[in-house]
Each structure stands twice: as C-alpha cells, then as structure tokens.
Amino acid sequence: MMSYLLPSFSLVFEEENLEELRSDLWNNDPVPADLIVDDVTYDIDIAYRGSYTRKFRKRSYLIEFVNPETFSGKRMIHLNAEYKDPSLIRNKLSFDFFHDIGVLSPESQHVNLIRNGSPKGVYLQLESVDEYFLKKRGLPPGPIxxxxxxxxxxxxxRDEKMKKSLLSGYQRAVGTETDDTILLNFIEHVNHTPLADFQNKIPDLLNVDTFLHWLAGAVCTMNNDGFTHNYALYHNSQTGLFEFIPWDYDATWGRKVDGGPMQYDYVHIEGKKSNHLCYLLMRVPEFRKRYRKILGDILENKFTVNYMENKVRSLHEALRPHILLDPYKHTKMDIYDQEPEFIFQFIRDRNSYLKKQLVNFD
Known part of the structure; x- marks a missing residue:
C-alpha cells in the first residue's frame, strides 16, 4: 500500500513559553503558541492534557484557537500521543465503531506533529465535545x-463512603452553574426512584435507547475505565434527556491502560456494577430485553472480524510509514506489525464470549 500523507501540524513556541509549559506538568494554564496547518497560521493557547499520561515522554495537548477562533469548525481540539497503545489506532477505531452503531462520538484524525522544527511523531487529533460538536451535528444546545x-x-x-458532592466526578464543559441542578436532579432520581418505578420514570430523564447502544459499545470494545469515567454527558434541551458520549478509548480492543494485554472476558456483559445507573437499568426486564437485542445485532453485524478487518488493516497500513519516523515508536515496529492480528483475535474471543453470555441473559 502506498504511503498515506497525514496532515502536518507544526507547533511554534517562543522559547520562554515552551519553558513555562515544561516547568510544571500539572499546570492546566495554557501558554500562547502558533499552529501552522496547510500554510495557515493560527494563534492558539496550548496546555498539557490527561492525568497519568503527562508523565510519559510523548505528551498530549489541549489546544484552543484564538485567532482565527475556529479550525475546521472546532474551537478546541485534543492532540493525543496514544503513547501506550502499540497500534496508535485503538482510540480512533473505537470512536468510529461507536458512530457505526449509532452513538454520538467525536471525530478523529491522525496527524504528524512538529514542534519548533523537531518531529514529535504521530498524534491523534480529537474533536472536543462542546457546543461546536453539537452545532456541527445540528443538535440542540445543552450542557455537557x-x-x-x-x-x-x-x-x-464511592468505595462505600458518602460523597461530599454528587457532582464531584464531573467537569462542566458547556453550560452555566444553574445547569448543574439538571445533572444533580438526574443523579438523585437514579438513587431515589424505587426499582418498581424505574422503567417508567427514567425514560423521562435519559435517552435509554442511546444509552443501551453506548453500553453495548463499551462492553464490546472493553473499556474497563469507560463506565465510571471516560465519557461525556450531553443534556439535549429539546428532548430534555441525557445522552452518553464515549471519550478516551485507547485502552480497548484487548489492551489495558499500560498497553499490556487484557483478557477477553475481563469486562462483564452488563458493564461494571460500580456504575449504579448501569446496574439499575440491567435490573429492569424490559431494558435487559432491549439491550439483549441491541448487543446481539452488533455482535452479528458490526463487532466481527469480517466488518472490522478492512478498517483495521487500512488504518494500520496507512500509518506504518509514519510510525517508522516517529521518534517514540520506530523501534517497536515488530509489535506494531502484530497488532492487527492481536485485535482480530480479541474480536473473535470477545464476540464468542459475549454470545455465550447472551444465551441465558434473559
């Protein structure tokens, strides 16, 4: 296959701004820089992003556009290093998979990153989940x-201890402080609605169908962290319902956050009980029945080697010439070259396991 020309993103820092960025890995305050794409220069603010990933040699970034204020219809983008994923494709593969099964998910594209003239390797450009994300899809505004x-x-x-705040696990990306009451009301209803009333009450607050599709996607791709974080919540102002959006899906398709293998049966067919909403929904026979059909259809038609093979191979082969030039990855090509078959074997094993679990799911 011929080399696929990835877009080049060239970051240009004043030396003092680069030093300020480097001086404190945990500082979320951005510094100014220029980003040059296709001979167009954008004034940007840039900061490191992520938690434990900031300690890696190859770091991820959050970029906000200042002048012009948008880039390809986006105000903010994330540049993910994908440092622990030997394939560098799992995040994109996951978001594309979620899109294919009918779940709102960010757009993503691999790019070659250059910083002050020095190549920094292949990154994944991720669309931020914000008001521009909604606008691009023609969706009603609402807090995220x-x-x-x-x-x-x-x-x-959490861990059998009362939380100081029910909102402590969330960071508001869109909306105002008054919108917090909507999320707080939702969480309180989840916890105080009797199970006998759950089937009738929760559909007034949650888009159950999209939730069940999201759950099926998280269960198939096996994001162990995707049930109690690594998602975004969007409150659709038109329907009055919450919807789930996947986020940070690099530790998937058979690999853990440290890049090591994860057993295909590690995540339960119902997700993780530590997600109380997930646990309660799966206690309602009608919702279990709907989930069973959704997951069964996906296992038959989408989560298969037949459906995924061309997507995996095309992406993998397209990136290979660029991985060879990546200063952080080029010495690990033997592992990179084995990744498609690793992913296919995971799909076979996971698909078979989930189908067996579905037999007695009712």
Missing part, C-alpha cells in the same frame, strides 16, 4: 459534562 474521575458513577457512594 466530562466524567473526569470514578465519582462519576451515578451513586451516592
């Missing part, structure tokens, strides 16, 4: 929250 830690579990408790 990122689930940023395991307090985002829809329970009154």
């Amino acid at each position: 929250y990122y689930a940023v830690n395991n307090n985002a579990n829809f329970s009154l408790l």
